[in-house]
Amino acid sequence: MNEKFESLATKRARERGYFENDSTWYCEFKTSPIKGLEKEEGFCRRDPSSVIKVGNLYYTWYTKSCNKSYGFHTGDENKKVFPWDQSDIFYASSSDGYTWEEQGVAIKRGEKGYFDERSVFTPEILHHNDMFYLVYQVVDSPYVNRVREKIGMAYSYNVDGPWIKVDHPILEPSDDGIWDGDEDNRFLVKEKGSFDSQKTHDPVLFFFKNKYYLYYKGERMGEQMYMGGRETKWGVAISDNPLGPYIKSPYNPISNSGHETLLWQYNNGMAALLCTDGMERNTMQYAKDGINFEIKGAIKQAPEAAGPYRGEVKVPLDGLRWGLTHVVSEEWNYIIRFDIDESLKNTYLNKKVYE
Ligand code: AAL
Numbered sequence: 001m002n003e004k005f006e007s008l009a010t011k012r013a014r015e016r017g018y019f020e021n022d023s024t025w026y027c028e029f030k031t032s033p034i035k036g037l038e039k040e041e042g043f044c045r046r047d048p049s050s051v052i053k054v055g056n057l058y059y060t061w062y063t064k065s066c067n068k069s070y071g072f073h074t075g076d077e078n079k080k081v082f083p084w085d086q087s088d089i090f091y092a093s094s095s096d097g098y099t100w101e102e103q104g105v106a107i108k109r110g111e112k113g114y115f116d117e118r119s120v121f122t123p124e125i126l127h128h129n130d131m132f133y134l135v136y137q138v139v140d141s142p143y144v145n146r147v148r149e150k151i152g153m154a155y156s157y158n159v160d161g162p163w164i165k166v167d168h169p170i171l172e173p174s175d176d177g178i179w180d181g182d183e184d185n186r187f188l189v190k191e192k193g194s195f196d197s198q199k200t201h202d203p204v205l206f207f208f209k210n211k212y213y214l215y216y217k218g219e220r221m222g223e224q225m226y227m228g229g230r231e232t233k234w235g236v237a238i239s240d241n242p243l244g245p246y247i248k249s250p251y252n253p254i255s256n257s258g259h260e261t262l263l264w265q266y267n268n269g270m271a272a273l274l275c276t277d278g279m280e281r282n283t284m285q286y287a288k289d290g291i292n293f294e295i296k297g298a299i300k301q302a303p304e305a306a307g308p309y310r311g312e313v314k315v316p317l318d319g320l321r322w323g324l325t326h327v328v329s330e331e332w333n334y335i336i337r338f339d340i341d342e343s344l345k346n347t348y349l350n351k352k353v354y355e
Pocket residue numbers: 047084121122137201202217259260305
């Protein structure tokens with residue numbers, strides 16, 4: 001190799017270890033049905049949280065709603081607009097990760113007039129210092145196209161509740177875009193504002209570097225499509241206290257791609273799998289400081305809206321060995337399991353390509 005004439009691509013490959021073939025940051029996934037949260041006519045179950053183990057049982061929290069959805073502008077503002085509209089947060093437990101038992105509601109929509117009156121959905125769980133924290137999306141009524149979507153929180157001393165709600169949103173969209181006109185159309189803007197000027201979504205909470213890191217997805221007023229993906233990016237807001245106040249990092253957005261958040265702690269840093277949207281979709285990334293992420297690998301397909309099992313992480317892929325994901329291509333959304341497909345990995349490692 002003549003380093004004097006090393007191309008940029010070769011340099012990048014050398015620096016990032018593209019040809020080390022150690023599959024540290026590469027895997028493929030398989031999915032399988034589970035019992036207890038499978039398809040049920042008349043109900044949607046979706047956006048499962050991470051899975052945690054408490055005692056001998058695994059637990060997950062998820063969005064549950066009933067009835068069909070009709071979209072916006074039906075003339076009746078009480079009609080359900082999305083599968084995650086008019087939802088509550090339910091939870092389920094399992095002894096083996098395959099057969100789940102729905103335990104009932106964890107967080108109900110708020111009373112009339114509250115910031116969470118219309119829907120509570122897309123939860124994530126943090127179990128830290130014998131306390132449980134749920135973070136989730138909230139909307140108030142009516143659910144219109146230009147709605148500002150916020151993040152709520154509840155905490156409990158027990159995995160089964162009762163849950164105590166924080167009485168205000170812990171995160172809100174940045175207040176810096178300007179709509180064009182009064183039509184309920186979220187693509188008409190005078191100014192788009194920050195990456196999270198309309199919606200803060202998909203919260204996920206960690207205890208990290210002695211603080212609380214609340215990662216989230218932002219959606220912008222006047223959102224556009226770029227390179228075949230939606231204009232969604234991630235931000236982080238940090239607090240000394242689990243209940244907030246959460247201060248958005250001045251480095252936001254901390255990703256330029258990705259849809260639902262999927263992050264896990266590894267080697268005193270933060271690992272991430274970006275899915276669905278943006279130029280860096282389907283990449284594994286890592287940030288020692290939880291903010292400045294670099295690409296470590298590219299995969300074929302990520303499980304959608306995945307909630308990984310939060311077990312011990314010795315190597316990067318331990319953060320997403322298995323967990324729950326959802327099927328939303330059918331009217332009655334439901335939850336399934338994902339696993340890293342270890343059989344494929346062995347095939348790659350043992351294969352002699354030019355035999
Ligand atoms: C998902 C998530 C959030 C959105 C909706 C339900 O893909 O990004 O949870 O609000 O869709």
